[in-house]
Amino acid sequence: MVTLAALACACGGPPGPGPPLRIAIYDRPRSFDPHLESEFVSFAIVSHVYEGLTRLDRDLKVAPALAERWESLDAVRWRFRLRPGVRFHDGRALSADDVVASLERARNHPRSDWSSFLVAMDRVHAVDPLTVEVATRRPYSLLLQKLAYIMILPRGAPDEIDRPVGTGPYRLLAPLSGRRLVLHGFEGYWGAPPTEMLVHFEVEPSLERALRAPAAERADVVLAVGPQAANLIQRTPGYSLVTRSGITTDYLQLQISRPPFSDVRARRAVSLGLDRDALVRDVLGGRGRPANQLVSPAVFGHDPTVPEVKRNVGEARRLLAAAGYPDGLDIDLEFREGRRVAPLVAQLAEIGIRARPRPQPYGKLSVRLRANQVAMYYGGAMASTGDASDLLDSLLHSRTPERGLGENNMIGYSNLVLDGQIEAASRQRAMTERRATLQHCLRLALDDLPLVPLVSPEDIYGVREGIEWRPRLDGRVLGVEVHRAPRASAVAERRSVLLE
Numbered sequence: 499m500v501t502l503a504a505l506a507c508a509c510g511g512p513p514g515p516g517p518p519l520r521i522a523i524y525d526r527p528r529s530f531d532p533h534l535e536s537e538f539v540s541f542a543i544v545s546h547v548y549e550g551l552t553r554l555d556r557d558l559k560v561a562p563a564l565a566e567r568w569e570s571l572d573a574v575r576w577r578f579r580l581r582p583g584v585r586f587h588d589g590r591a592l593s594a595d596d597v598v599a600s601l602e603r604a605r606n607h608p609r610s611d612w613s614s615f616l617v618a619m620d621r622v623h624a625v626d627p628l629t630v631e632v633a634t635r636r637p638y639s640l641l642l643q644k645l646a647y648i649m650i651l652p653r654g655a656p657d658e659i660d661r662p663v664g665t666g667p668y669r670l671l672a673p674l675s676g677r678r679l680v681l682h683g684f685e686g687y688w689g690a691p692p693t694e695m696l697v698h699f700e701v702e703p704s705l706e707r708a709l710r711a712p713a714a715e716r717a718d719v720v721l722a723v724g725p726q727a728a729n730l731i732q733r734t735p736g737y738s739l740v741t742r743s744g745i746t747t748d749y750l751q752l753q754i755s756r757p758p759f760s761d762v763r764a765r766r767a768v769s770l771g772l773d774r775d776a777l778v779r780d781v782l783g784g785r786g787r788p789a790n791q792l793v794s795p796a797v798f799g800h801d802p803t804v805p806e807v808k809r810n811v812g813e814a815r816r817l818l819a820a821a822g823y824p825d826g827l828d829i830d831l832e833f834r835e836g837r838r839v840a841p842l843v844a845q846l847a848e849i850g851i852r853a854r855p856r857p858q859p860y861g862k863l864s865v866r867l868r869a870n871q872v873a874m875y876y877g878g879a880m881a882s883t884g885d886a887s888d889l890l891d892s893l894l895h896s897r898t899p900e901r902g903l904g905e906n907n908m909i910g911y912s913n914l915v916l917d918g919q920i921e922a923a924s925r926q927r928a929m930t931e932r933r934a935t936l937q938h939c940l941r942l943a944l945d946d947l948p949l950v951p952l953v954s955p956e957d958i959y960g961v962r963e964g965i966e967w968r969p970r971l972d973g974r975v976l977g978v979e980v981h982r983a984p985r986a987s988a989v990a991e992r993r994s995v996l997l998e
Contacts, residue, residue, distance in 0.1 A: 516695070519698070519977060519980055520717045520719075521698070521700065521721070523543075523702070524702070524705075524721060525539050525701065527540040528540045528860065530660055532548045532659075532664075534609050534658065534659075536612060536882075537611075537860065538973065541647075542973075544662060545976070547587075547662045547669060548651070548662065549563045549664065550647060550648050550650060551564050551597065556979070560642045563646070564581060564597070564665060565579060565630075566579055566581045567579050571631075574633055575631060575633050576633075578630045578632065579628060580630065585686050585688070586652050587663045587664060589686075592650070594626065594628060595627075598630060599651070601622045602622065603655065604649075605619060605902070607657075611905070613902040616644065616648065618634045618924055619635075647882055665688070667692050667977070668681040668697060669682055678698055680696070681977065693982075705720065705726075705731075709737060709960055716962065718961070719960070719980060721958075724783070726783055728783055728958055736963045738961045739958070739960065740959040742969040742971065743957075745796050745797050745881045745971060746954065746957075746973070747793060747878060749876075749950055750874060750876055751867075751874070751908075751909060751948070751949050753873045753909055754910070758821065758823060759873070762946065763818070763820050763821040766947060767815070767817040768846070768849075768851065769950045770809065770813050770849075771809065771811060771814035771848065772807070772950075772952065773809040774809075776841065776845070777842060778953050780838075780840075785956040785958055786954055788806065788952075789951035789953050790806050791944060793940065795954070797881040797884055798933065799933055801940055804940070804941065804944070811848055818849060828854070829851065829854070830872075831843065831846075831855055832858055832872050834860045835858060835859055840855075863875075878955075880973065882972060884971060890920045890939050890940075890943075891924075892905050894911060895907065903917075913946055915942065916946075919939045922935055923936050959975070965980060966981040966982070967979060967980045
């Protein structure tokens with residue numbers, strides 16, 4: 499039997515950081531400020547650097563994070579006990595004051611993208627240096643899930659963060675330079691250190707280039723989009739195709755405050771004029787399902803009794819004529835660069851809507867959307883916690899003077915009956931009752947159609963040979979969840995040493 503010292507010598511001593519783990523993403527992050535941007539790519543990256551009081555596992559079940567435990571004091575008060583010894587990347591110790599400041603910032607910052615997740619919070623205060631108490635305005639069954647998306651920052655954070663300092667397992671080593679973002683494992687992390695200490699996020703809009711880069715630069719995990727993604731991954735030696743039904747729904751957002759879509763008949767014409775099965779085939783390459791409501795079947799609140807929307811070109815044309823457009827209409831269709839829209843444009847043309855494709859960088863498009871300048875937008879929304887309230891609270895509730903409800907309602911849509919049902923769902927604790935209310939909300943939204951559901955895409959990934967990883971329901975690829983399979987030769991070498 500060999501000693502530990504001999505074993506360390508035989509194995510080459512403590513391992514270095516090794517080659518970087520490379521994750522290819524299709525777009526660059528818009529911000530490193532975790533409270534100001536909910537866009538998927540941005541949040542997927544900053545969630546390596548920051549953490550919430552809670553976290554959600556691969557299947558969106560609640561687990562402890564910065565709070566090691568919590569208790570419900572009564573119907574509206576929760577007490578969270580922070581982990582002792584947690585430090586930010588700059589060496590500062592985490593305290594309850596940091597948590598209070600972070601929750602207040604996420605709720606009240608004028609540009610917060612997450613305030614709808616804290617709309618039920620009434621107040622938060624520090625009980626002692628490691629204890630925080632949160633009170634809600636009413637019983638709120640989703641608080642623990644929502645808090646997983648509210649990242650904790652050091653108190654005194656600036657109005658906008660460009661050099662992130664969090665408590666997460668990775669720290670930012672180098673900001674985005676060209677197409678690369680470099681993260682390094684945080685040596686002072688409170689939890690188990692990442693097995694992959696160096697992570698490169700490679701911004702590569704072209705899936706083919708991501709898969710066929712030189713061997714030393716090839717991505718280990720690729721987030722893929724596009725109708726040919728699955729076929730291309732399957733044809734690329736050294737990669738496996740990994741898919742999972744997701745929690746995203748693609749839709750058309752229609753500007754309802756002015757013609758033509760201020761008339762609900764024009765909106766219904768759009769919905770009836772679309773062949774969603776063909777969109778799944780031609781836009782998603784068969785990797786998804788038609789969407790007959792604003793959330794996918796994986797989301798709590800999805801209503802399986804809602805019938806499919808069958809295409810009816812004749813009725814769509816009749817509705818469009820009744821709305822005042824017997825000769826059809828011309829309109830700009832705006833969308834993020836990289837989306838495939840040709841099949842959608844062709845279908846709209848058959849009912850008389852002549853859509854002019856207008857691809858835009860998402861940063862520019864986001865500004866136009868928030869300024870209510872987009873007549874027709876092709877986009878997608880994710881129910882981040884796996885609950886329909888994520889979309890209903892933010893996208894469809896009327897905008898309110900207080901922060902939160904209607905925060906991303908960028909078309910001025912308002913339905914007071916729907917508002918009341920959305921608010922009722924947030925108060926309900928019985929899951930059967932709450933599901934029924936959410937389903938009623940989704941049906942009300944289908945009656946008005948400010949957003950026209952199109953398809954629910956599968957999440958598609960290319961995973962390089964030798965990489966062990968399972969996809970998350972929320973679509974993120976986290977460095978702490980990716981592992982390199984040990985090489986057979988290395989395993990045999992270690993085994994021979996142990997047997998001597």
